[in-house]
Amino acid sequence: MATSNPSHAAVFEGHAFADGSLLTQALSHRSAGSPHNERLEFLGDALLNLIIAEQLYARWPKADEGAMTRARAELVRESALAAVARSLDLGARLNLGPGEMKTGGHRRDSILADALEAVIAALYLDGGLDACRNTVLQWFEPLLAALPPLHQVGKDAKTRLQEWLQARQRALPVYVLLEESGDEHDKRFRVGCTLADPTIATEGSGTSRRAAEQAAAEAALQRIALE
Template sequence: MPGGFLHAFDVAVDQELLELALTHRSWAYEHGAAPHNERLEFLGDSILGQAVTVKLYREHPDLTEGELAKRRAALVSTLALAEVARGLDLGAELRLGKGEEQTGGRDKDSILADTVEAVIGAVFLSTDPDTAARFVLQLIDPLLDDPDRFTEVLDPKTTLQKEAATRGLPSPAYDTEGTGPDHARVFTSTVRLGDVVGRGEGTSKKVAELAAARDAAAQLRAARAARSGRKARHSSKADPALVAQPGAPAAGRA
């Protein structure tokens, strides 16, 4: 039975609704135009936005409307929701058509993000508004634990430009291509900064490039954190207070 990822949230979801939430349109089209998750996605998107908006409004009375809107955008973005989906291993439970299966649909940001919204819609219909809102906040809680997320997610292209200037490198260039029919076109973008390569996708060239920039910025942040961790460990091994100075008595001696 699908839905094992829901056990940690203590919510009971109608099994038919859950299966519908996990059904991509590519699977539906290959099975006699069966129902798929886009209507649930529409519902879940609204519930997600409301829950996040209320939380930000209550917890940040000092922020302006524009600043609140930017933070909300960061938390409900395709990239953020895809990150949530990967944390739940949601891709493994998707029902996909053969074409999407062969082209890596189980790890596509857009498909994963849409599925998260559909699952939220299924939770709402199976429970009540308060339970659905609580479920949303549990989903995004890991995102809120990362204080650097907002600056890099909100303006990742500027983050990369500043990093390039610091390193004396040219401004990052984006290689973006679109595939698929006009009514369901998907864009993929790649950006390179030194040895860092960011990749992203979206329903427009702009969205794909932003996703690629966010991916590269996240890699840069992870590399900085790793370097800081190594420096901290090195410093603790060579604490000046523990190193005897020339001519000084050894520790523990008179």
């Protein structure tokens, strides 16, 4: 039996479900028993790829297939989906089995990303493609708006930051691990990124040191853009 909150209002981000069981299933992890969200996850993955592909095609009329493919991969990767799920506080609504609850499954990127895809499928099945598309684009607009210039698509934040500094013959950033917390199954890392020129210090966090460094580098790039 699941140990998380068993009651889910059949409303999600403003969409009132005609069939509330779709939302309940989308929020139910395999560990909680059947019906769970894996079939919905399969459908949601395809829908998300379609919606993002449509947007990139419309927004980048001069982009070739390779650039759009790389941009879509950036937007639909697990860590990006998990970040969107966290912005929606999706973890608090998940129905998990006792084992997953004990190990912090509601905070795990893979579980959050899968649940988000399942919710996307539930929105589609309940309200149709237009309703699904409109809701999903609201969630992903910040990520779409933050995409790097076309020629830099596919390069991670650390690479883009390094290239920006090297092009100006400036010192490379220094990354320092500031904190490591959590147990073996739910570790969190906090990393600092320091630049000498311009003088900038940022922090980033993630479920791995590499992810935390990427987050700190992205924060530095955003600071540079504001300088």
